[in-house]
Amino acid sequence: MNQRYAVVLAAGQGTRMKSKLYKVMHPVAGKPMVGHVVEQAEKAQADQIVTIVGVGAETVQSYLGDRCDYVLQEEQLGTAHAVLQAKEVLEGKEGTTMVVCGDTPLLTAETLDSVYRFHEEKGAKATILSAHSEDPTGYGRIIRGANGEVEKIVEQKDATPEEAAVKEINTGTYCFDNRALFEALAQVGNDNAQGEYYLPDVIEILKKQNEVVTAFQLEDQDDALGVNDRVALSQAERLMRERINKKHMKNGVTLIDPAATYIESDVVIGSDTVVEPGVYLKGDTVIGEDCLIQAHSVIVDSTIGNGVTITSSTIEQSVMGDGSDIGPNSHLRPQSVLKEGVHVGNFVEVKKSTIGRHSKAGHLTYIGDAEIGEHVNLGCGTVFVNYDGKKKHKTVVKDNAFIGCNTNLIAPVTVEADTYIAAGSTITDDVPEDALAIARARQVNKEGYVSKRLQKAEERQSESQK
Template sequence: MASKLTAIVMAAGKGTRMKSERPKAIMPLLGQPLASYVLRALEQAGVEPIIVVVGHGADEVKQALGENYLYALQSEQLGTGHAVMQAIPHLPPDALYVLIAAGDSPLVTPEVFQSLYETAVQTDAACALATALLDDPTGYGRILRNERGDVIGIVEEKDAAPEQKAIREVCTSFYCFRADALRDALPRLSNQNAQGEYYLTDVIGILAEQGARVVAWQSPDPTLLLGVNNRWELAQVGNTLRMRILKQLCSDGVTVVDPATTYIEPTVQIGRDTVIEPNTHLRGNTAVGANCTLGPDLYLQDCTVGDNCRLFRSHIIQARIESDVSVGPFAHIRPGTVLHNGVRVGDFVEIKNVEVGEGTKVLHLTYLGDATIGKGTNIGAGTITCNYDGERKHRTVIGDGVFVGSHATLIAPLTIGDGAYIAAGSPITDDVPPESLAIARSYQTVKAGWVRKRRESKHGAGGTEQ
């Protein structure tokens, strides 16, 4: 797009129908602020700078949306026209065209903005506005046309006469204005209407009365332009976005077994020939390699996963997993964990802030926290690293090729050398040298016939066996 094209995004509203203390613009949608979808579509269309009009919870909105945008403050919410007035001082002096978008329309695509801009330029219009034909236009401003079919204005529903409410063509809050026409028309707005607000939609009538050309670009898919006003609409839009993401993944060579139960956020990347089983949740900055099988029943957030991994029925957050790794079922992998190539993690294992070396096995009923484990080591069932002494956390270091027997308790700080053996059931408190056997348990004593003698003594004393 042309370098002299800029955009204004309206994100100042409270969103009363959301019934939330959180500003509407940053209501979460697939892990992202609601307004971020519109901003991303504008960026992908090559538009800059982008001016975001903020109002309710302005500081919170700016923090959530980031520093890549200019911000204009609408301290009082006096209507959409008033919101755009606050952004006008931030327009670059050489701006020729201005795209205006509502921040609560997350289904919009870069192609919508490209089409609006191209329509305005090709028709030499003062404004090109996006319209849609809806079977139920309730809540939307209606497009008014003259006998020649020219757009002559927009009437908001609360100000519409009964015959105007029957019009199915609606305004969708997406516009491309010629910058000089917008600057000239905004001061002419009035708040003499049912809402007592300055409507941006009234600019269309002002331009038409001046003889300026106003054209409509009618979206072939009205859903792209729909706004979100309440939590149910947010859920419906989220489902549509989810299906869009899954469809694109399938087009890129990923298999999604059951789209209805698969939740993948837009920030996730997945390699070819990976299979997503049912009830899999992939969130945040997660990147998955090729030829993996994820799920069923998997939660993965802010992780990197290599190729040829098998992860299922587990909860994994902020971990780095290399290739040929198996995790599950029922494992909990916590932040700071690194699983190197070929690691196997089995059922009911919890790992936190641990680097696990290549080919190491942690297969059953184990807690590992704040540790470094070498290559080719076997961690037996029921092993625990005792990393917390009640005041501070300490680290356990286990070398290469170590065998840790079942139900061992490793009390940090502790170092176990390469090739060492830890006997089952041992609480280990001191460092173990390489290739050494550490045993820390009392000797077993067997008293032959003890049960029979005990029973006979009880009978001899007049007792009865229960």
């Protein structure tokens, strides 16, 4: 196989986005657009990727890291000028160079690989990725000759009525023989209304040299959607979401209402898991088999085991073991781990804590900076008091402990195994194994208190009326 190169055009300012964020860094399905493009080029086995950066170069380079070489286009003088900046990296190399825009997040590796293969099989010097459009308004038209070879690309403003009626359009993605590309780029001029250097002019130059120029037509025009404003961004988001959801359903996941289910591109879901409407699955989330993710749950960068039930809750950078459950309306904050069979009920918050197998926190509880053993019961209203105003401190609760309702555990403190803590206690000292801890004031009943209070209130009111 020939060497494959990819040039990603990512230098445009994107003024129509009206945003402080660099255009190609706007996310689609949780990933910056340029990230989608580079990832698909990698999957299409591009041996070297060169990203052309301009305004916001540092942001793009910080995100992509060493996955690419980078070349700066200091002035945006057109697409041919942008590709020409890669001369110092690619000129003189044998192989095929694909030029793709960094704002086309829907292009797939399968499409890019097909274009590479088609280009090489045809022995072409240039191949245009085209698409059929029922409404080609605004696009360059692909004009073919009698033998099916591409004769030229005609922009709409320059097209005759016959050419304007053509429905095969230029998507802006190309493959070139690498040597021929840079030889032709040196000949591209800027004698046009915008005074810019346009990449389609390379096609005309190669045709005049009697080189083979072909076009590979996409089945679905949507795959080549370029994002130039917020409207197109929302279209790309919708189309990507439909693609992602369809993939999961074909892999055995049940989505009750795909149109109301939001799954980002890197999420993994096991078979026979059911996802209800209004769910957001984000980042590097992995969900096992036979789970139930109920309506309006949010899961971010988390690992969920098999047979887990999540009810209207938020999970962030945490782990839930097999057979565990949470919710409704509970929250796992980062670095929380629920082991096998753990039950976390409604209105419970867990932060940077590990809860052992088959332990329970039924409701209205805060667990922070804690290590909790197996078969522990945390009563309603239990609070792990972990912060002294300057530092966070750890609480350890060992196996089979029973923590009564409305208990405050003042960290740092250890509750040993097989202990009981009486409801309403505030625990400041370690609790030894096999003990009952009671830490509350003794109850005192004031007989006749209510009647005396009412009598005094009546007397004050009588005095005020005199």
